[in-house]
Amino acid sequence: MRTDHGHHTRSGQCSCCSMSRRCFLGAAAGAGVVAPMLASAQGAKTPPELGEYVELAALRPKPAVRILGAVVRATPPYWLGWPGTAYDLEGHREEYERSYGEIANHVGVGFEMTNPPLESDDAVAAFVNRIQTEQPDAVLVHIQHLSYWKWADAIAQAGLPTIVFAPIGMSFTGHTLEISRRPKVHVISSLCLEPVEQAFRMIRAMKQMQESRILVVRGEERKETVLERLGTKVRYVPRPAMHEMFEAMPATDEARDIAREMQRVAEKTVEPSSEDCVNAARSFLTAKRLVKDEASNAITTDCLGMVQSKVVPTPPCMAATIFQDHGVTYGCEADLFAAVSLMFVSYLFDKPGFMQDPVAETYKNVLVAAHCTCGTKLNGFTEPPEPVILRSHSESDIGVATQVLWKEGQPVTLVRFQDPNSLILDTGKVVGNVQTPPAGGCRTSVEVAMDRMEDARDVMGFHQVVFYGNHRRDVEAFCQMYGIKVSNSPERGPREAIS
Amino acid sequence: MKTKAALALLALAVTALAADESARTLSSPGFPPSKIAANGAIEELWGTVALAVLEPAGMTVAEQRFEERPVPTAVTTKRAGDIVLEETAYRAPIWPGGVDVLSAAVSNTGAAAARTLLEVQMPETVGLGEQTGAAEGRPVVALPLGVEPVREEREWGCTGGPSSLPGWAKPSTDCDPAFKNIRAGMGGIPITYKFRLEPGGRRKVVLGLCESHWQVAGQRPVVLRVEGAPERELDPVAEWGQHVPGCIAFDAIDANKDGRLEVTVDPHPAASDKNTILNVIWVFDSGLVISDGDVLTGKLNDKAEYYVDAGGERDQSLYKGGTLRYALELQPGESRQLLFLLSSPGGGAVPDPANMAWTAASLRKAAEDVWRDW
Secondary structure, three states, rough: OOOOOOOOOOOOOOOOOOOOOOHHHHHHHHOOOOOOOOOOOOOOOOOOOOOOOOOOHOOOOOOOEEEEEEOOOOOOOOOOOOOOOOOOOOHHHHHHHHHHHHHHHHHOOOOEEOOOOOOOHHHHHHHHHHHHHOOOOOOEEEEOOHHHHHHHHEEEHOOOOOEEEEEOOOOOOHHHHHHHHHEEEEEEOOOOOOOHHHHHHHHHHHHHHHHHHEEEEEOOOOEEEEEOOOOOOOEEEOOOOHHHHHOOOOOOOOHHHHHHHHHHHOOOOOOOOOHHHHHHHHHHHHHHHHHHHHOEEEEEEOOHHHHHOOOOOOOHHHHHHHHHHHOOOEEEEEEEEEEHHHHHHHHEEEEEEOEOOEEOOOOOOEEEEOOOOOOOOOOOOOOOOOOOEEEEEEEOOEEEEEEEEOOOEEHHHHEEEEEEEEEEEEEEEEEEEEOOOOOOOOOEEEEEEEOOOOOHHHHHOOEEEEEEEEOHHHHHHHHHHHHHEEEEEOOHHHHHHHH | HHHHHHHHHHHHHHHHHHHHHHOEEEOOOOEEEEEEOOOOEEEOEEEEEEEEEEEHHHHEEEEEEEEEOOOOOEEEEEEEEEEEEEEEEEEEEEEEEEEEOOOOOOEOOOOOEEEEEEEEEEOOOOOOOOEEEEOOOOEEEEEEOOOOOOOOOEEEEOOOOOOOOOOOEEEEEEOHHHHHEEEEEEEOOOEEEEOOOOOOOOEEEEEEEEEOOOOOOOOEEOOOOOOOOOOOOHHHHHHOOOOOEEEEEEEEEEEOOEEEEEEEEEEEOOOOOOEEEOEEEEEEEOOOOHHHHHHHHOOOHHHEEEEEEEOOEEEOOOOOOOEEEEEEEEEEOOOEEEEEEOOOOOOOOOOOOOOOOHHHHHHHHHHHOHHOOO
């Protein structure tokens, strides 16, 4: 089971690459130090020890997920009918069961296959009764005969999230046409097992969303709410909770180690000074301390407000990059649903998303996606990162921000939760990186040629989250499974679209 | 000394009263509380909601208890003959501002089938729709699904759900004053009005819209459906421009002959903003010759059989407001659950129960999750 997401050991010794420049973010998260007890800005709460080590990766929820499987088929032996007499029914059943177990281990979910296979109405009814009683997080139905989709249907009707896997040779288009578009159902008709892995990740991601608490640092109020459908808790804490803790956060050994590593692994450092890097590291320590103290799993802050009022010497851009690379969401500008979108990408795809301001580049007809913080492990938490340059936060020209260079030709997906029940989904391809200067705006600035759209001006939403890979169908599958409405940017301009 | 002792006693009494009062509230971390009365009535800022068993007669409050953990909860039990009404009330901290949950379990404890009439007492100012009741321009009560209340319909009105937003629009040309106000179907809910007429009757219906939020076309196109007429897709900004009022006329027929003419504004599937809007409705005699300009400027208002300033002062719900009644037939030992959501202090509109993902179980879990870690 891969659950470390690129996590590095606390000693700073990287087991995967002997502390290459690409792995500094892991070391940053893993370096532990002890600092003196300091006052905090937690209101009535007991002041925590600011120097107490907080393991960043531990902030990512790892819920127990249970998926119950069953094979449905005609009682063998039988004559004719797909998959056919030549098909090694038992051999393939055992092989698939083994694969499901391996995939479950890899994704970090529990999988339990029901044996023997279900071969009668009574057996299916008993299974339905069982899942209704036990309420697993999802059910996997493996089809092993063309004529028994009715049993997959009966199991899906139980109302639990249902994954139906039918290896090629178990269905015609007519079998999958309706059930594959049904809410709470995800049909995979394929010989490939990658979609099964993604389906398991989908079930895990929803459980992670349900078990997560996002900390929103803004304003003066302290309160908590829960998001419809996703079940994510949203805790609001006053903004001073962060900047007062930052002020008290010492420049510990851990902070200095992180600051050094930032500079060492970057392709280059343009504007930031060594002091800026130490402050950026203190900002990182403050954020993970605050998230832990508030029993949370993600954070978004009124960062621009803090910079504007000059209560911090650095925006948290660098801290957000480190968080994102460890599967822990750090959103900008206290934009709740941008943070939800970041968290969604992190949990569903095990890679960081990039929250950005969308700009229409009208000459090239591309979208420029721009912000001053971006994860580097865009290929996945366990994959090599993309090159990073340390810059100042562009709008204020202070602190440490990250310019991450995206891979040209890379397909990307854009998502943005509008509210807990609806999401904007688009795809495109990276065609370049914009430099600042000559451009203004933000340090990571990526040109995206949009798919299925005539005009980049029509891209819907703001603070959409961009991430590597064309995951349009994966996102649609998640939304179908959990009842989230999907909308896409218009293919043509608005007048033509409705006339 | 006597004075001191008296003051001390008074202080104790006040403290006890305060403690008692604080216990009789529904709350959630960070939000102002609602009060619970001794009869289980919940006092919200927009009015008080109470449940009563009208049939069988003779209802009494048998018990009221307050639970502090895991969630502050008030449980009030009432009896009327063999009917037991148990009301469980607590605050569910749903985003963005929470709602008060009032769950009513109505049980027949007798040996014979029984009919009971449950009354939901609310202020007259609460306009009732199909699934929600609105006050102060927003939905404040979500009604239980799966059970129809007994209620009286008016001659015309909005079937409920959309919010009233007076003064939302800023019409830039000479027009009827009603163009300043809108009904808004927040969250993409349709806006539906019904008008009484003779079954199968024909009318000329004119809808007035003025988009004052979006500057460019394509953001909020809507689909206009008037019974008996072809549906019409409309993007007010593309058609007339931002802040420019406009009218669309339809030849309407009561096609299903139910004596009600139905007018609906639906979100367009391609709209990025699916919140629907509607400013004005005119219903004229089908034979009347009208010009769009005269309708738009309000010159034909007095010729209209129905003239609706949607979201304005004289707009109304289709159903008479205030108290609702539910008639339930219960077998021996049978129990029915009715779930009401009430807009709470610090909260906003209640969700539409027909379209929400919240269930009784997930609302309770949300409350328990928040209190557990607070």
